[in-house]
Amino acid sequence: MKLLKKGAEADIYTASWNGQNSILKIRKKKDYRIHSLDIRIRTLRTIRESKMISEVKSFGIPTPLVYFVDEKKCEMYLQFIHGKLIRDLPATQIIRTCKEIGRIVGILHKNGVMHGDLTTSNFILTQKGLVILDFGLSQKTDKIDDYAIDLRLFKEVLNSAHAQIVDDAWALFILGYQKILGKNITEKIINQVLVIEKRGRYANVV
Ligand SMILES: Nc1ncnc2c1ncn2[C@@H]1O[C@H](COP(=O)(O)OP(=O)(O)O)[C@@H](O)[C@H]1O
Numbered sequence: 001m002k003l004l005k006k007g008a009e010a011d012i013y014t015a016s017w018n019g020q021n022s023i024l025k026i027r028k029k030k031d032y033r034i035h036s037l038d039i040r041i042r043t044l045r046t047i048r049e050s051k052m053i054s055e056v057k058s059f060g061i062p063t064p065l066v067y068f069v070d071e072k073k074c075e076m077y078l079q080f081i082h083g084k085l086i087r088d089l090p091a092t093q094i095i096r097t098c099k100e101i102g103r104i105v106g107i108l109h110k111n112g113v114m115h116g117d118l119t120t121s122n123f124i125l126t127q128k129g130l131v132i133l134d135f136g137l138s139q140k141t142d143k144i145d146d147y148a149i150d151l152r153l154f155k156e157v158l159n160s161a162h163a164q165i166v167d168d169a170w171a172l173f174i175l176g177y178q179k180i181l182g183k184n185i186t187e188k189i190i191n192q193v194l195v196i197e198k199r200g201r202y203a204n205v206v
């Protein structure tokens with residue numbers, strides 16, 4: 001077992017599961033949280049993530065297979081996805097991929113699922129296409145505001161981590177998204193993104 005990544009929330013190891021290349025995702029104890037609450041949060045996110053990763057497959061979202069979940073240890077074994085993180089791709093390739101990211105996010109929203117952590121570190125480009133990861137903060141919702149929160153986070157990530165391409169990348173993302181959800185709903189959600197952004201600005205002023 002080898003440590004691959006230390007994420008914000010979890011440690012990621014490369015491991016073997018029944019002879020398969022796999023990822024072991026362990027949600028670590030956080031000492032700043034009250035112990036009982038910490039266990040509850042880590043257990044909930046582990047269960048939520050493993051369920052949602054499997055569930056969204058039913059409507060065509062490409063995610064890793066879940067091999068095994070240990071709720072008590074707050075860990076799970078996932079299929080190892082070979083490829084490159086979108087965050088690490090050259091700018092032109094990130095732009096090109098954004099349309100497909102928009103399409104995937106559109107399918108999630110169309111089926112009432114908010115991802116909750118839409119960053120360019122949560123998508124891997126493989127030879128067969130894009131795979132989406134990290135459903136620990138996902139939830140079922142039918143609220144326009146929740147979908148807008150997803151979009152707004154992704155826009156913010158483009159703005160901060162990929163500033164030189166944000167306009168083109170965002171436009172293509174919306175194009176892919178709109179292909180799935182249609183013009184009217186997409187416009188409604190984008191309007192809500194603007195409302196949230198305004199809210200943020202006022203909050204900064206106060
Ligand atoms: N199934 C997987 N296959 C390949 N790499 C993965 C896989 N799952 C996670 N990773 C790598 O580990 C990183 C962190 O994993 P992630 O599930 O996003 O945890 P966190 O919740 O800490 O962000 C990802 O950005 C990716 O580089």
Ligand SMILES: [Mg+2]
Pocket residue numbers: 007121122134
């Ligand atoms: Mg992540």
